[in-house]
Amino acid sequence: MTLIWIGRVALAVALAALVGGVVDQVVAIRKQRAGQGVWFALGALVGILGAVAAMEVALVSHNFSLAYVAQNNATFTPLLYSITGMWSALEGSLLLWSLLLTLVTLGVIYYYRREASDPVVAWASVVLFGVGAFFTYLLVVPASPFVHNPAHVLQGAGPNALLQNNPLVAVHPPLLYAGFVGFTVPFAFAIAMLVTGRVQDRWQLEQRRWTVLAWGALSLGIVLGAWWSYQVLGWGGFWGWDPVENAALLPWLTATAYIHSVIVQDRRGLFRVWNLSLAIATFSLTVLGTFFTRSGVLQSVHAFSSSTLGPLLIGFFFVCVGAGAGLLAWRGDRLRSAVGVDHPLSREGLFVANNVLFVGFAIVVLLGTVFPLLYQAVNGAQVTVGTPYFASIAAPLSVVLLALMAVAPLVSWRSANAGVLWARLRTSAWVALALVVALVAFGVRRPTVLVAYFLAAGAAGAALRTLRGVVVAAHRRGRLVSALRAPSTGGMVVHLGIVILALGIVTSTSYTTRAEVTLAHGQSTVVSGQYVSFAGFHEVKDALETSTELVVSVGGDQLRPAVTTYNGRNGQTVGTPAIDSNLLRDVYVTFDAVGGNGATSGAQVQNGLPAGSVVLGVTVEPLLAWLWIGGLIVGLGSALSFLRRRYNEETG
Amino acid sequence: MKRTILIASLLVLVLCVALTVFLGTRHPVGDATTVQSPLLGKIAPSVAGTELNGGHFDLHDDLGDIVVVDFWASWCGPCVAEAPNLSTFAWQERHDKVKVIGVVFDDSVSAAKAFQVHYGSLYPSIVDPNGDIANSYGVTSPPTTFIVDGQGRIAATLLGPASTAQLVTAVARVRR
Numbered sequence: 129m130t131l132i133w134i135g136r137v138a139l140a141v142a143l144a145a146l147v148g149g150v151v152d153q154v155v156a157i158r159k160q161r162a163g164q165g166v167w168f169a170l171g172a173l174v175g176i177l178g179a180v181a182a183m184e185v186a187l188v189s190h191n192f193s194l195a196y197v198a199q200n201n202a203t204f205t206p207l208l209y210s211i212t213g214m215w216s217a218l219e220g221s222l223l224l225w226s227l228l229l230t231l232v233t234l235g236v237i238y239y240y241r242r243e244a245s246d247p248v249v250a251w252a253s254v255v256l257f258g259v260g261a262f263f264t265y266l267l268v269v270p271a272s273p274f275v276h277n278p279a280h281v282l283q284g285a286g287p288n289a290l291l292q293n294n295p296l297v298a299v300h301p302p303l304l305y306a307g308f309v310g311f312t313v314p315f316a317f318a319i320a321m322l323v324t325g326r327v328q329d330r331w332q333l334e335q336r337r338w339t340v341l342a343w344g345a346l347s348l349g350i351v352l353g354a355w356w357s358y359q360v361l362g363w364g365g366f367w368g369w370d371p372v373e374n375a376a377l378l379p380w381l382t383a384t385a386y387i388h389s390v391i392v393q394d395r396r397g398l399f400r401v402w403n404l405s406l407a408i409a410t411f412s413l414t415v416l417g418t419f420f421t422r423s424g425v426l427q428s429v430h431a432f433s434s435s436t437l438g439p440l441l442i443g444f445f446f447v448c449v450g451a452g453a454g455l456l457a458w459r460g461d462r463l464r465s466a467v468g469v470d471h472p473l474s475r476e477g478l479f480v481a482n483n484v485l486f487v488g489f490a491i492v493v494l495l496g497t498v499f500p501l502l503y504q505a506v507n508g509a510q511v512t513v514g515t516p517y518f519a520s521i522a523a524p525l526s527v528v529l530l531a532l533m534a535v536a537p538l539v540s541w542r543s544a545n546a547g548v549l550w551a552r553l554r555t556s557a558w559v560a561l562a563l564v565v566a567l568v569a570f571g572v573r574r575p576t577v578l579v580a581y582f583l584a585a586g587a588a589g590a591a592l593r594t595l596r597g598v599v600v601a602a603h604r605r606g607r608l609v610s611a612l613r614a615p616s617t618g619g620m621v622v623h624l625g626i627v628i629l630a631l632g633i634v635t636s637t638s639y640t641t642r643a644e645v646t647l648a649h650g651q652s653t654v655v656s657g658q659y660v661s662f663a664g665f666h667e668v669k670d671a672l673e674t675s676t677e678l679v680v681s682v683g684g685d686q687l688r689p690a691v692t693t694y695n696g697r698n699g700q701t702v703g704t705p706a707i708d709s710n711l712l713r714d715v716y717v718t719f720d721a722v723g724g725n726g727a728t729s730g731a732q733v734q735n736g737l738p739a740g741s742v743v744l745g746v747t748v749e750p751l752l753a754w755l756w757i758g759g760l761i762v763g764l765g766s767a768l769s770f771l772r773r774r775y776n777e778e779t780g
Numbered sequence: 781m782k783r784t785i786l787i788a789s790l791l792v793l794v795l796c797v798a799l800t801v802f803l804g805t806r807h808p809v810g811d812a813t814t815v816q817s818p819l820l821g822k823i824a825p826s827v828a829g830t831e832l833n834g835g836h837f838d839l840h841d842d843l844g845d846i847v848v849v850d851f852w853a854s855w856c857g858p859c860v861a862e863a864p865n866l867s868t869f870a871w872q873e874r875h876d877k878v879k880v881i882g883v884v885f886d887d888s889v890s891a892a893k894a895f896q897v898h899y900g901s902l903y904p905s906i907v908d909p910n911g912d913i914a915n916s917y918g919v920t921s922p923p924t925t926f927i928v929d930g931q932g933r934i935a936a937t938l939l940g941p942a943s944t945a946q947l948v949t950a951v952a953r954v955r956r
Contacts, residue, residue: 365898401785419803439804446800453789453796460785498799500857501806514855514891642897644833691902693871701871702864703900718900721833743833745897 129193135182135274142175142230143264149257153250162244165253169234172260176230180214180223183273187213192281196220196273202286204671209292215301216287218422218437219273224302226263228309233260236313236338248331251320252313259312262444270436286694292672293692293704296356304349304376308414310342311379314386315411315448318404322455327400327462335407336390337770340618343383344766350376351629351759358752359707366755369518374497375417378490382410385486392476395541401456401463402483408452413490415445420497473544478536485525485532492521527579530630533623534560534586537594537616556589580634588627591620618769622762629758635751636714644720648741656748658715659683675704678742682708682715689719689744714752718745812862812925812940814950817918820937824849824928825916827883829906832893837881837906839928846951847928848880850942851914852905853887854895856922862941863895867902869947877930878951881906885914885922929954 149168156163183196187210192198200213200220215221233256240249267273291297314335321327353376358366367373386406389399423438456463469476496517538552560582567581594616602611611617641656652661661681666688668675675692687706694702708715721743819825827839827849839847850866852859870880882905884892889907896905908914917926925938927950935954938946 368898423803423806438806442800442804446796449796450793453792457786457789460789463785498803501803505802505806691871693868701868701902703867703902718897 129276131182131186131191132194132274132276135179136268136272138175138178138182139264139268139272139274140175142172142179142226143261143268145169145171145175146230146257146261146264150254150261153254153257156245157247157250157254160245163250163253165237165244165250165257166234166241168257169230169237172257172264173230173234176223176227176264179267179274180227183214183220183223184211187211190284192284193277194273195275195277197284198277198279198281199285200287202284203282205284205286205292206672208295208298209287212291212297212301213287215305216291216297219267219271221301221305222263222267222271223273225305225309226260226267228302228305229260229263229312232309232313233257236316247324248317248320248326248329251323252316255316255319256312259316266437266440270440292694293702294356294360296352296359300349300352300356302349303345303352307342307344307346307349307376308379308417310338310345311383311407311411311414313338313342314407315452318407319451319455322404322452322459325459325462327404327459332400332403333390333394336387336394337772339383339387339390339407339410340766340769343380343387344763344770346376346380346383347766348759348763350380351756351762355756355759359705360702366752369496369515371497372421374493375420378417378493378497379410379413381486381490381493382406382413385483385490386410388479388482388486392479396476398469398476401460404463405452405456406483406487408448408456412445412448412452413494415441415448419445470542471544473539475536475539475541477544478532478539482529482532482536485529489521489525493518523576526630527583530580530583530587530627533626534583534590537590537620537623552593553586553590556586556593559589560585574638577634577638580630584627584631584634588624591623591627594620612768613771613773615772618765618767618772621765621768623765625758625761625763625765627758628754628761632751632754632758636749636755640747640749642745642747644743644745646741646743648738651741655746658746658748660717660744660746662742662744676719678719678744680706680717680744682717682746687715687717689717691719709753711753712750714749716745716747716749718747720745812923812938812942812946815937815939817926817934817937819917819926819934821933821935823932824926824934825913827881827906827913829883829908829913831904831906832884832889832896833904835904837904839881839932842879843932844930845877845879846930846954848878848947848951849883849917849926849928850880850903851883851885851908851917851919851924852922853884854891855887858941859895859923860899862923863899863901865942865944865947867900868944870903872944872948873951883908883913885911885919927951927954 145168149163149165149172152163152168153165183194185191186194186197187201188207190197190201190203190205190210192201196217196219197213200217201210205213213220215224233253236256237244237249237253240246243249244253286292317331317335321329321331350373353373354366357368383406386403389406390403392398393400393403419438419441422441469480471477472480534556535549535553539549563585564578564582567578572578598614598617598620599608599611602608602614643655645653645655645660647653647660647662649662649664652659654660659682663679663681666677666679668677668690673692673694675690677688677690680687680689685708687708689706690704692702692704703718705716705718707717719742722741824839827837829837831837839849848866848869850862852862866880866882870878873880880903882901882903884905885908892905892907895901917924923941925942925947926934927936927938929935936950938950
């Protein structure tokens with residue numbers, strides 16, 4: 129009971145501090161002085177931290193007098209999954225969201241504390257406090273995590289089975305949320321610039337740094353999410369175009385467009401309206417995504433169950449878009465840029481192409497996500513827009529994007545000179561061609577794969593060439609370390625990561641072989657070049673789970689695919705695949721069926737199969753590990769890009 | 781320039797209002813509801829066919845067991861939500877003379893197979909190519925679940941995505 133009151137009071141304190149922050153900033157703007165933003169943000173953070181601490185103490189000590197703990201924890205839940213239990217359901221995940229948002233708010237306000245009297249900073253603080261107050265209000269009234277559970281619970285239900293068998297659950301959601309929450313900052317500054325009318329200032333360029341940080345966190349969050357679903361529920365797949373995945377992808381696409389087109393504003397002063405619109409759209413899409421995942425209107429493998437939050441979130445989405453569009457219309461006259469794109473094939477021209485592709489793709493994904501609801505409203509019947517729709521657009525788009533990555537970093541600003549371009553492109557083009565010839569010689573015949581490898585080699589060549597230029601320049605200045613903070617280093621490292629990731633996706637999806645084999649105890653066979661043998665059953669029974677494992681060896685390495693039932697009131701059963709992974713290929717083994725009458729306990733019982741023998745699903749996916757390696761390199765690149773020097777630092 | 785921005789902003793606003801009103805009035809998808817089907821208490825129509833994994837299934841062979849017949853399709857959203865519940869239920873009841881059989885209708889075999897693999901289904905499913913089985917059960921939209929008792933009579937009908945608890949309760953009621 130005490131914890132419930134501590135939590136509620138702490139949340140009330142946080143809400144009061146956030147609302148106080150809004151009022152304080154507005155008063156400060158009217159009186160043209162600096163507000164006390166840092167203190168209000170600190171107060172809010174203390175409040176939220178108090179609530180988080182109360183929740184974590186309750187979870188770790190299995191205090192079932194909290195309804196949230198009784199539903200998402202059990203006496204036998206291990207410590208790690210007790211801690212991560214905070215974000216395994218709706219209310220707690222909103223608490224994590226608020227925690228990250230107040231952290232970001234405090235960070236930004238503290239970073240700009242010396243400019244606190246600048247109206248742009250003050251208005252941005254108003255927006256940050258306002259957004260924080262909205263999400264904290266959700267925790268105080270409609271989705272309170274601190275609800276008393278009057279029933280006497282002995283054991284607790286335990287977290288969802290899928291949320292307690294892989295440690296990635298500890299990093300994937302926080303990173304994803306950090307990305308979502310981080311987009312509040314460019315949104316806040318976009319609104320502030322429009323309100324004050326100071327759209328020509330450096331603030332927009334200043335925002336790229338924060339956006340890159342959020343983008344990097346979101347990218348890592350998405351890749352780790354794919355990795356997790358690959359290991360836990362994908363049964364061989366890593367992306368399913370599920371509404372929740374799309375909800376994360378939508379802001380990622382518009383943010384990617386934004387961090388590219390801001391470079392053009394930086395160098396050429398173009399695209400001001402467009403960049404402000406992208407900043408507003410990115411944040412609005414994170415709110416829309418939150419609506420999709422928390423309102424329960426869309427069916428998804430990991431949507432949170434229905435709640436009363438739907439109308440509030442969609443209303444907030446409307447406020448964000450409405451405010452942004454209204455302000456843009458009002459301030460339209462100040463946004464005109466003096467110059468235009470000189471040549472469609474100049475660097476800025478290619479940035480336009482990049483933006484059209486990313487934003488177009490975002491619209492396509494949004495349509496595909498909302499379409500089932502529209503169709504149901506009109507026809508009453510249910511449809512699912514599945515992988516074929518999204519993949520048919522994603523594949524050609526990725527090809528064009530790879531081509532842009534191969535060419536754009538080498539093209540000059542303002543003009544397009546074919547001779548200069550070819551001189552820069554020559555080496556990587558020949559290497560790419562040689563690679564394709566080698567692949568054909570090795571028996572690769574699929575045109576899509578050959579095209580992808582050709583363009584990927586070109587893109588890697590363009591990135592490496594730019595990086596070499598940076599290193600040479602740094603070497604000449606005698607400070608090689610300074611190359612790490614050069615303006616283009618981070619971006620080009622991200623490009624290299626994307627190239628590796630793309631090769632992983634193309635190769636694994638094109639050359640996956642799937643087979644089912646029936647093996648009796650002690651038997652072995654060769655599947656898709658892999659030596660697979662079955663050595664018997666292994667039963668695991670402990671406080672947490674009851675599991676039937678198969679002892680399988682793949683090329684000498686032991687694997688244990690299993691079917692596992694987690695204890696607890698609603699003990700869920702999941703099939704747990706086992707993966708043998710190296711740089712060249714992944715072998716993914718699943719326990720598909722067991723023979724006999726099921727008395728030996730197995731998965732799906734298949735008639736007509738001798739007792740004691742099992743059906744194994746064996747999937748071999750080449751280069752799959754490249755996906756995760758590429759994803760980590762993207763994260764590294766964004767970190768470098770966050771730390772980079774400004775252009776004026778460079779010249780000045 | 782100002783005019784273009786004004787028109788574009790207004791357009792975005794109108795679209796946003798439409799989207800907000802539309803999404804704000806959607807209802808959350810709930811659990812299955814038990815319905816009064818005219819088939820209740822009658823002998824269950826025949827369910828027989830080739831399983832997705834190649835085996836053969838015939839409802840008639842399972843007389844004496846309780847059989848949960850679930851009509852589904854890979855394109856159906858609620859079926860996605862229901863699949864793990866059915867798997868869990870099938871696994872929990874595997875020693876208790878309860879059998880779960882899926883019937884795929886209005887769908888392609890390859891999509892259904894991919895669905896089964898993707899969601900790691902722990903129960904077999906048969907193909908209903910012309911929708912004959914679905915017609916004989918009066919099924920119009922998936923997922924619909926029928927519970928057939930040991931005498932081969934339909935004992936309960938669930939419309940919408942069934943939860944594990946609902947299935948357990950329904951089967952316990954049939955046992956009594």
